[in-house]
Amino acid sequence: MPESEKHHIRSLNVFSQMADSHFDRLTRGAYVQNFPPMIDLIAEGDQSDFLHILLSGSVELYSSWNGRETTMSTVWPVSTFILAATIKDAPYLMSARTLEKSRVVLLPSSDVRETFDADPDFARAIVTELAQCYRSVVRNTKDLKLRSSVERLANYLLRQQKRANGAAVFTLHTEKRRLASSLGMTPENMSRALKNLRAYGVQVDGNRVTITDQSDLEQFAKPSPLIDDYRV
């Protein structure tokens, strides 16, 4: 791995606090790779040989069963993915594929586990990251079980809007069919759900979303910090 790259990675939350010697040891066996879009990086069931860190592009985590497939989440830079499998040295529970041209760091799982044991600061960073991931999945489960599909969509739009600094106009960064799958609905159903939201001041033109009546939409969506605050 080139030095410039190392320097970049070093600044990530997970690595920023750890000792130099441990960082060097950890990145010795690591490498960085570029992937074209729609490349499978990981298949569920595989042994977790590497912890992945997405530097640029985007990656879809998905799962299959009995001929069906669902999007579990989308990973944006800079994030690790498949951390739990690495720690438990267990098979991946999700598959991963690039959505666009992506740059990914691969850290040998065994090195990650060794470094975890050796470096308390790294251990701390890892456990914080993992706790964050856990809470995300819990929030997602609440979203799925407590809300209808239109409610999920409405709250998704509000979350995206928040990421766009609250602007009334913002763009969707996810293909609609993928968004539908990640929200647990069919593309057709989502198309209709978007139409339903017109009544609450949502206008959609391609990727461009305009929220004309913020309070109306919020009153309908009833966003909750315990489901929708991706920070906490």
Add this chain to the structure above:
Amino acid sequence: MPESEKHHIRSLNVFSQMADSHFDRLTRGAYVQNFPPMIDLIAEGDQSDFLHILLSGSVELYSSWNGRETTMSTVWPVSTFILAATIKDAPYLMSARTLEKSRVVLLPSSDVRETFDADPDFARAIVTELAQCYRSVVRNTKDLKLRSSVERLANYLLRQQKRANGAAVFTLHTEKRRLASSLGMTPENMSRALKNLRAYGVQVDGNRVTITDQSDLEQFAKPSPLIDDYRV
């Protein structure tokens, strides 16, 4: 906390490897308490002051939104719960209530975090436990998104059967209405789902389940290690 109790806790996975001095420090501020059934131990949104460890009885983790409520999971002894909130020092995302008379250890969250930083063995145990929790929620999400309610129920029965060492006759340890909620369906719907499963060799009388045609049920349920193996 009485010495006998300390000794018991010491033998748990999370504590068994750690140094004596750290264990003493960690349990100094801890206490053990008995609760009657249906007592709320935790309300979602509260600050996570304590890591909870269930010694006996059972605890339901549940969440609410907009007047609706859903069972997220049921905790059986011996398990920690609300670990991620403790680590992140963030509000609980789920509420917890006892289902039966239960004995619970309460460890001050700040002590847990301090001990995590001080004791690598403890850190290792905690991160393993958390990774396990994460993977459970991921499997549950796959179950919810990839399967119909009847399929979820069929696979639930097979999992319970496995826990009962594969016996053809076993008992449900959960109230049916709670089970329905945890599987993401209504009690009425579950009643009918159980009737549907008669066609695949499932007989239910109260809590007593009899599987008369194992292979038939498995052929229908199509259990997968990546969804149903609670060990991995």
Add this chain to the structure above:
DNA sequence: CGCTATGTTGATCCATATCAATAAGTGTGG
């Protein structure tokens, strides 16, 4: 022993999926 919560069954309704057709992009090769 009666009260209250749980479980079952039936009738009906509704949300969402499925199937089908069309339109609109998007990328590819000539």
Add this chain to the structure above:
DNA sequence: CCACACTTATTGATATGGATCAACATAGCG
């Protein structure tokens, strides 16, 4: 640069899984 193929998005028609409402049975529990 355009024609063509292919995927995605939308819309309509219809089917169906699951929810809701209601009635009743039953089983714990005080």
